[in-house]
Amino acid sequence: MQRFVQLALDFLAGPDPVAVPPAVAPDGPPAEPLHKVFAPSGWHHPRANRMVRLAGCEVAYEFTRGKRRTIGLSVGTEGLSVRAPRWTPVGEVEAFLHEKAGWVLDKLRASRERAGALERARTVWADGAxxxxxxxxxxxxxxxxxxxxxxxxxxxxxxxxxxxxxxxxxxxxxxxxxxxxxxxxxxxxxxxxxxxxxxxxxxxxxxxxxxxxxxxxxxxxxxxxxxxxxxxxxxxxxxxxxxxxxxxxxxxxxxxxxxxxxxxxxxxxxxxxxxxxxxxxxxxxxxxxxxx
Structure with a gap:
């Protein structure tokens, strides 16, 4: 059965959805060279309750279940959040994460870069600011x-x-x-x-x-x-x-x-x-x- 999956990108200034790039197959070579999907040694969501290794990188993510029909991935400033229907096996969720490893790592990297840029842009309110x-x-x-x-x-x-x-x-x-x-x-x-x-x-x-x-x-x-x-x-x-x-x-x-x-x-x-x-x-x- 064809799986329908919703991918939502929760960036700070994101008023509407963006297209998802080609996925990485769970048991095959990536769709793009891994150097194009650079990430540090690990990504850890502060409320992480599960861990997965994607393309050699540890990603600790927040996992929740609810009344929904699709698996949803959300990448924000805190890291990766995954939402799944109550009936979806964990193995199926992790297989999907491997399929989308390139997308996930790319968005985690972009989110970290954006967070750094935002921090540098913050104003210290003083004379001369x-x-x-x-x-x-x-x-x-x-x-x-x-x-x-x-x-x-x-x-x-x-x-x-x-x-x-x-x-x-x-x-x-x-x-x-x-x-x-x-x-x-x-x-x-x-x-x-x-x-x-x-x-x-x-x-x-x-x-x-x-x-x-x-x-x-x-x-x-x-x-x-x-x-x-x-x-x-x-x-x-x-x-x-x-x-x-x-x-x-x-x-x-x-x-x-x-x-x-x-x-x-x-x-x-x-x-x-x-x-x-x-x-x-x-x-x-x-x-x-x-x-x-």
């Missing part, structure tokens, strides 16, 4: 003289190196929490304006209308759309270049036409954004810490 705003580098400057300025913050044009300055109306001895809260409040206000402009620009082109824009702080997704016309966008998108923001906006607005990722859905996306594949790839590679 830097972060991205609409893809441009911005440097924080604490200046209590700007406390009277509207919203206590003012953005100044970029210097010779293209780095703009955001002056916050805070004293030099402000705490990290105070600086973070003030900077993020400013970023969220800008996000509201930028997202609203993008929604108003693309909704008519797509032949849809949305009811409400909500800012999200979700830790695993950039946006979502509800059947009632509510669009939720992660405010941290404002760190990214406008073309990436526009992609997420078009993606979510297109869900008001098709609440799935069918070919018809992607046709709607492509109708106003023919380069959406490239934008999606760029979004997946972005190093913006969610939930910071």
């Amino acid at each position: 830097e972060f991205d705003f609409l893809g441009q580098r911005v440097r924080l400057t604490l200046d209590s003289a700007h406390a009277s300025v509207q919203a206590g913050a003012a953005l100044e044009p970029g210097d010779a190196e293209g780095v703009a300055t955001l002056r916050l109306g805070l004293a030099k001895n402000a705490s990290e929490a105070q600086i973070r809260d003030a900077a993020q409040a400013w970023l969220m206000r800008q996000a509201q304006l930028v997202f609203a402009e993008s929604l108003q620009r693309f909704a008519p082109q797509l032949g849809v209308s949305y009811k409400k824009l909500c800012l999200s702080s979700a830790g695993t997704r950039w946006g979502s759309a509800s059947a009632d016309g509510t669009i939720r966008l992660n405010w941290r998108l404002v760190h990214l270049k406008p073309e990436m923001i526009d992609y997420v906006v078009v993606h979510e607005l297109s869900h008001l036409r098709h609440m799935d990722h069918s070919p018809q859905f992607w046709d709607v996306v492509a109708s106003v954004m023919p380069d959406h594949h490239e934008r999606r790839k760029a979004l997946r590679k972005s190093a913006v810490p969610l939930g910071e």
